[in-house]
Amino acid sequence: MATTRRPLIAGNWKMNLNHLQSIAFVQKLAWALKDKKFNGQEVEVGVFPPFTDLRSVQTLINADDLPLTLGAQDLSVHDEGAHTGDISGSFLSALECTYVLVGHSERRADHHEDDDTCAGKVQAALRNGLTPILCVGETTEDLEKFGASKVPVDQLSAVLSAIPQGSDIVVAYEPVWAIGSGQAATPDQAEDVCRALRETIRTLHGDDAAESTRILYGGSVKSTNIAGFMKRENIDGALVGGASLDVDEFVAIARFPQHVSVE
Numbered sequence: 001m002a003t004t005r006r007p008l009i010a011g012n013w014k015m016n017l018n019h020l021q022s023i024a025f026v027q028k029l030a031w032a033l034k035d036k037k038f039n040g041q042e043v044e045v046g047v048f049p050p051f052t053d054l055r056s057v058q059t060l061i062n063a064d065d066l067p068l069t070l071g072a073q074d075l076s077v078h079d080e081g082a083h084t085g086d087i088s089g090s091f092l093s094a095l096e097c098t099y100v101l102v103g104h105s106e107r108r109a110d111h112h113e114d115d116d117t118c119a120g121k122v123q124a125a126l127r128n129g130l131t132p133i134l135c136v137g138e139t140t141e142d143l144e145k146f147g148a149s150k151v152p153v154d155q156l157s158a159v160l161s162a163i164p165q166g167s168d169i170v171v172a173y174e175p176v177w178a179i180g181s182g183q184a185a186t187p188d189q190a191e192d193v194c195r196a197l198r199e200t201i202r203t204l205h206g207d208d209a210a211e212s213t214r215i216l217y218g219g220s221v222k223s224t225n226i227a228g229f230m231k232r233e234n235i236d237g238a239l240v241g242g243a244s245l246d247v248d249e250f251v252a253i254a255r256f257p258q259h260v261s262v263e
């Protein structure tokens with residue numbers, strides 16, 4: 001983590017918690033952050049609920065001025081029209097979402113989203129004033145065939161070539177084999193790929209973009225391993241799945257600066 005980039009801890013709830021459960025959860029989360037004297041200036045914490053929860057969570061964040069930013073898990077490549085079931089980026093910005101995930105491996109697998117689709121979604125996010133969090137990562141087979149960096153670097157290059165230099169994006173490196181498996185990458189493995197991703201940004205979008213873009217690690221992040229990742233130069237935060245649904249765990253992850261020096 002470089003001091004110039006504000007760390008982002010992003011909680012991807014996936015398809016968990018309905019809107020009633022989301023209200024109870026965010027209230028508990030807000031209380032626990034306050035109780036533990038969480039410093040929102042130092043670390044940014046984002047929550048990524050399902051679409052049906054967004055309005056409820058937005059209302060809570062606004063009413064109590066909670067130290068949380070809001071994001072969605074997906075968006076359409078289109079802004080409006082005959083696209084049954086899809087959600088426009090303009091609807092997400094109207095709900096004051098700051099971020100939107102693009103190309104999570106579960107969407108690439110379940111919905112056959114390829115690099116062209118991801119590029120279209122990143123463009124749609126930017127067009128609507130949202131910051132896309134582009135997820136990239138290799139499967140076990142990719143790892144065996146090509147090593148760790150090639151697939152994530154190719155996925156990132158495909159999107160960077162489709163958007164103007166200076167576009168504000170976040171990148172999340174999530175090895176598919178580490179997601180939900182309890183088997184996180186080691187900090188060394190994650191740092192190597194995140195460094196390669198940053199160099200890809202440098203080559204395609206220049207030094208300023210390379211220095212300012214936040215690159216997150218995701219895949220079985222917990223309170224017991226976050227410190228190891230956050231100590232590394234090229235890792236600026238985490239995309240957290242399972243552990244983001246446990247208030248105490250998630251708060252402990254968000255408070256990593258308190259345990260980063262003692263590990």
Ligand code: PGA
Nearest residue numbers: 179180219220240241242
């Ligand atoms: P996990 O999921 O933390 O449960 O491994 C991460 C993600 O899919 O974003």
